[in-house]
Amino acid sequence: ESLVLYTSQPNEDAQATVDAFEAANPGVEVEWVREGTTKIMAKLMAEIEAGNPVADVLLIADTVTMQRLKEAGQLMPYKSPEASAFEASLFDPDGTYYSTKMITTGIIYNTSAAMKPAGWEDLAKPEAKGLVTMPSPLTSGAALIHAQTLAGIGALGWDYYEALAENGATAAGGNGGVLKSVATGEKAYGMVVDFMAIREKAKGAPVEFVFPAEGVSAVTEPVAILRTAKNPDAAKKFVDFLLSEEGQQVAVTMGYIPARNGLALPEGFPAREVVKVLPVDAAAAVKNSDADLKTFSGIFGTN
Amino acid sequence: MSGVGEPAWLLAFVCGAVFLLSVLPLIHLGWAGLKGLEGGEAASVLLEAATFAALRNTLVAAAGGMVISLVVGALFAFVVALTDIRGKLALSFAFMLPMMIPPQVTALAWVEMSGPSSPLLKTLGLAPPLGSPQPLYSLAGIALLLGVQHAPLVFLAIKAGLATHPRDGVEAARLSGASPWRVFRDIVLPLACPALIAGGAIAFISGIGNFGIPAILGIPASIETLPTLIFAKFASFGSSTFGEIAVLSTIIASISAGGLLLQQRALKGRDYRLIGLTGARAAFTLGRLRIAVETLLWGTLALVLVAPLLALVASSLVPAYGVPLTLHTVSLQAYGEVLFRQTVTLTALKNSVFLASAAAVGLLVIALPAGYLLAARRGRVANLLAILIEIPYALPGIVLAVAFILAFAAPLPVIGVSIYGTIWIILAAYLSSFFAVSLKPVMSAFLQMDPSLEEAARLAGAGFLRRMRDVLLPLVAPAAGASVILVFLIAANELTVSALLWSAGTQTLGVAIFNLDDSGSSNLASALSVLVVAVVIGLMATLEVLAKYLPEGVLPWRN
Amino acid sequence: MAQLILNHLTKDFGAKGPGEGGPAVSDVSLTLRKQGFLALLGPSGCGKTTVLRMIAGFEQPTDGSIEFGECRLSDAVRVLPPEKRNMAMVFQSYALWPHMTVAENVGYPLKVRRISGEAWRSRVAEALSLVRLTAYADRRPSALSGGQRQRVALARCLVQQPDIVLLDEPLANLDQHLRKAMEETFRAFHERSSATMIYVTHDQAEAMALATDVAVMSEGKLLQVAPPADIYARPEGRVVGSLIGRGAIVRLRLPEKAGRQLDWPLLQAALAGRRSGHGHAGEGPLSDVLIRPEQVHPDSGGMPMRVLSSVFEGERSALTLALPDGQSLKAYSNKAFCHGTEVPFVISGGWRL
Amino acid sequence: MAQLILNHLTKDFGAKGPGEGGPAVSDVSLTLRKQGFLALLGPSGCGKTTVLRMIAGFEQPTDGSIEFGECRLSDAVRVLPPEKRNMAMVFQSYALWPHMTVAENVGYPLKVRRISGEAWRSRVAEALSLVRLTAYADRRPSALSGGQRQRVALARCLVQQPDIVLLDEPLANLDQHLRKAMEETFRAFHERSSATMIYVTHDQAEAMALATDVAVMSEGKLLQVAPPADIYARPEGRVVGSLIGRGAIVRLRLPEKAGRQLDWPLLQAALAGRRSGHGHAGEGPLSDVLIRPEQVHPDSGGMPMRVLSSVFEGERSALTLALPDGQSLKAYSNKAFCHGTEVPFVISGGWRL
């Protein structure tokens, strides 16, 4: 049996996930391709357009893209028995996609920075003038969801982004870029996904990561089976494995917050209670994404 | 070229190659685009202000980059080819290396070099304060780095062209009383025109299609270019995406076609064919200026090569970003990791070396007849062919890759086998993408050749292939060598095309480096980049050692 | 071996310069005798090279055709590619391949014909020794003198066994000794190979000495084709008359019934008649008469002529003489004359053009 | 105008071919008279072009020096750059610039000297009309015939007002009419400009007609320099003797006391004496004697010689005669002889080399 996986997980994580799956399911051989979400989607869409999609399973960063694929009828519904251990907001009621972990976006700062931020509002303060950077929603799916999430909070909203823009914040590339510019001291503060900052800190980089008090947005790295999957059985096994306790433990060891209830958070993270994850409505997000992108672009002058 | 009778199959061969490599994928892209356009939504992208701004930025950045490439590349080429400076071999060798360093890396290195944490500026006490604006995040910055990145293209194109320069023409001009500078302006420069124009064109087109540099330098400053805009469109995939991509790609294609027509116009009515034996190359003595020129060249090299390379090495020696490089933090662990633990490294190295060599040699096989044909017959058909050859190179890698998936994802007709998912599709895409790069120097060499040299071979009874091998190829050897090296260097590091086309076991080096970097292992990525540079230097050094067994003039760094 | 036939051959390069009309070659028809040796003469720019290039197949005729025996080589529609023609040519610009050594240059036509090893070496060595370049076999053309390059081109041509040999001023850059030796080589090559040879040269003695036929072109047109002695003795028209040999053309009134070959009494009468304006010889229509310098001898019984100039040429001096009526003649003399002296000369013959 | 002095000039290209030794030019010393016109003759590859290139400053001498008046132009250490020498040259390879039109090529030296506008146009037009290329002013060199290219190179040289003019076989590809016309042009140019001219040619008549001095080189060495008539009448040594003019060199036993200029009685005795092996004339040491063809006349009172070959050359036939002892002579004759006939000839003079 074989299985083709398209994923946007980082290399090592993808390898670890596949290794764990293969160990648990001897006889299934996984071929995987890893790329950034944009590229993997471009590849998949082109394959679909050409009438010969190769992938069986898709494991990518955000639900919004999955929702889009679902609406385009590209996903195969599958009710996984493991779903019961998950909160309902973390999977599609039709069973087309399931969240596998939570990657939150919080605040990173360079240890040499004068102010220690505690919440989103701090980034709009004069102390942070010109020192803030964030990933651009144009490049990163997670960043778009993050922007939509923060904009959805009454206390922040798009006004908050306007204040940031006024304060000289920039919207730069992807999460990697933000991490680099903060770690290298080009900027003092940034919005970035949790695991990157925490890992980098562990390696000795001069950075700190904060889960802001107002709450964090999260992408949930959903998994889905393509309607055109050539190996549906193996694909189902894969989904089940990822959602299983064993599979979720793999995510924890890799340094992610597991989506499944009842597992401890990985090292370097605060207690689960401190991390307040703000909810996001995937369907609405898909609907509004174009408008939101325009709003964001308007604010940050990304014409 | 004599107008009479190139073999009939030649046109068919070239047209066939252009069809397979260029027209077929473009048709598929266009077709998908048309379907996307049906809704009518996608066409509106044409009217968006963002598109205009991106178009303007692309043109400005590419043109600026072209100018910088031309200035830097031509300076090096002329000085190295025509003057008596010392250390030519080392200079030309080193000058080609910046092409080896992936654009993202170069961009990051420069950002780092000129930013608050720049080790250089820190040591000098000139480091700007934390958070000060980065001057490279601007159109000028993009142009500068595009220029630096593509200068070797210009360098090689011009140097190959200069290899055939007639010495007596220069001598006649000097005897007419023209100072060396005057001779340069009146004789050398105009005669180098085809090469200059070819080099400029290739730099311009490279600038249009480049994604890595504007992505890193432009996005923070909210400067979109067409490639980054296209990337953004891919990011928010929707029903109209293909339509929009097709529309934006058409804009890029039109720019490159326009550029090419401009180029042909610039060349029109000029006959650069040299008459008779070209003999030894002209040499100018610099005298007291020599030291100054040498300093200038090595200084430039230090800036464009040594600095990014050092940055790369430095970041490969520390475990994470921002960790200062001290005796305490330095470790070779990253090298051990990529060399001995990451199996993908060796696979990727093998794949990339195979792809780069196959593309370089394969393209030579196509570019020689194509260059010959295009130089021999000028006119509509030739113009059309030239434009079709150019477009895939001008398109951002991601678009070309999508076009190839569209064209080749389904099993091939007749044989029923799909090359999709194999290394061959990457090779095909490389052939398509770098055709223009390979063709440019070869074609300008054919344009300059004294036609009677080929005629003599024909009369000696040599058929087309025979004289191609025995006479034409050796005569254009410098250009052919430049073309092979160019394609090899670009392909060895290629990222965006292969990013979409690779699958298990066919990773390329670019993909491997990018993935390492993307997953936060910047030290591994840097270590692998350094290794790649080292491998390529090793390969080039091997060639250098073998130089006496190679045809004369093929090694572009040799004089 | 077959006959080479040029049939109303015309070539128009299209791109005409201002002030000059007409095609480079126009309406040239010519049948070369089998195994003939044709010398092609004509002023610079008259289309000689263009004719050769059309025969070789490098240029397509705008009109007309070229046939070789039964086989049509070129016409305005189709051109047999040069590599299928089995011809050899010495290019006016030599066209040596700079990346090959002298021996490789010379041996390339053999290599193409799959001759290699000992046979190759010996034939190349033979061709090189014919042109006295044996010691230069391993040089590159760029390290040769002009004449040496020309000899390499010659050797490359002689090494083959072609049906047709085209020689475009093959000896222009050689000294006279080599030239004589090469003439001998051509003669021997022609006899041995029985190839048809076409030879463009500006050296008439060379042309006369070698050729079985001489063709004269001017401004793209073929004016006359004839064996050497014929064309020298009986040129047709002013142009050929002035092109072949060094003679002077004078205009004289000659009686209508006088033949074309003129003798001294007739010429004397015509000259005298013209001067005085009466007498029977001076009354006919004005004709062009070609008088060759070797036909003009100093003779005390002759007609006095003034020496306009006397140029030393080594073996003799070339004189320019003024006839009493102001027209000028050319003559040779073993001794120099002072400018302005009047000397009596006899004109032993003339040819009415 | 100053004198041009070559001082033990030597040039060794280093890269010697197998089997040939020695430098391309070795130890050439020569003082050109002011405003002289030197013709440089010599077999192909003897170093003529190399000498010119050293004078122009393109090659650095390996040894020796070149002086122009007070000023040292070149030696093995320093070379005055060509652009500071005010010389003009016609290159053997023409060296036209392919990217300029004919007029631009010709006018470039003027442009460099900041002559523009009307003056430029008129001087270029004048130079072009001298070489008969007015109609071709706007062509590119690649669309010209070989002779036309050569004339462009000539015009480019004539348009200047140089101190020294170097002409490397400037007329090799021109027909004889143009050649004569160009000779006139050179003469006029020389008189008007008072430049020193050095002229390499293979055409001896041309050299004799134009030059004030003739220099003969062979294998890199300068053999003799003398005025034309001198060098023709009194060449020094076998090499010069065989290079200048067309004569034959025969070896004869001559009495020691005989001068160098030999007459028929002496020659007849030597020839006869040698045949029989006795008599006073045939007893001296063997000497080389140069006998020119114009000194050999058919004469019933002469010595019978066998005609080995008779080659038609237009104005006359060139005969090769066998002396009774088998050595060969050259002669001219107005009528052709059959191969093998015995004809009596008189040798009116000879020159002991």
Ligand SMILES: Nc1ncnc2c1ncn2[C@@H]1O[C@H](COP(=O)(O)OP(=O)(O)OP(=O)(O)O)[C@@H](O)[C@H]1O
């Ligand atoms: N670049 C070079 N390298 C080595 N040898 C050379 C070079 N150029 C010329 N020679 C040799 O030097 C000798 C003299 O050459 P040069 O060109 O001066 O002859 P030349 O007298 O002009 O002959 P020609 O009448 O054939 O033009 C020749 O034997 C030639 O082979």
Ligand SMILES: Nc1ncnc2c1ncn2[C@@H]1O[C@H](COP(=O)(O)OP(=O)(O)OP(=O)(O)O)[C@@H](O)[C@H]1O
């Ligand atoms: N490629 C070309 N384009 C336009 N005109 C040309 C071209 N080649 C030659 N011509 C013209 O055609 C005419 C004949 O040229 P051709 O070369 O046949 O002369 P030629 O008789 O060989 O002269 P020469 O004795 O000077 O070599 C010339 O007037 C020349 O200018």
Ligand SMILES: [Mg+2]
């Ligand atoms: Mg010609």
Ligand SMILES: [Mg+2]
């Ligand atoms: Mg020479």
